[in-house]
Amino acid sequence: MRINADTDRCIGAGMCVLTAPDVFDQSEDDGTVLVLEPEPPEARRAAVRRAVQVCPSGALSLS
Numbered sequence: 491m492r493i494n495a496d497t498d499r500c501i502g503a504g505m506c507v508l509t510a511p512d513v514f515d516q517s518e519d520d521g522t523v524l525v526l527e528p529e530p531p532e533a534r535r536a537a538v539r540r541a542v543q544v545c546p547s548g549a550l551s552l553s
């Protein structure tokens with residue numbers, strides 16, 4: 491699993507950080523998403539899938 495984050499689409503809502511705080515953070519500059527673990531381990535993948543689903547801007551995808 492690899493996480494793709496489109497920072498042009500991200501609106502800084504922070505849902506991903508609330509859902510998977512070990513994997514996502516937000517830029518202190520503009521609040522856009524930072525991916526801390528682009529290839530998350532198995533134990534965190536369920537939370538990552540939820541984060542992709544709850545992102546209101548569709549900025550996150552998986553490959």
Ligand code: SF4
Pocket residue numbers: 495499500501502503504505506507516521522523544545546547548549550
């Ligand atoms: S949930 Fe989506 S819009 Fe919100 S910070 Fe994360 S990637 Fe950006």
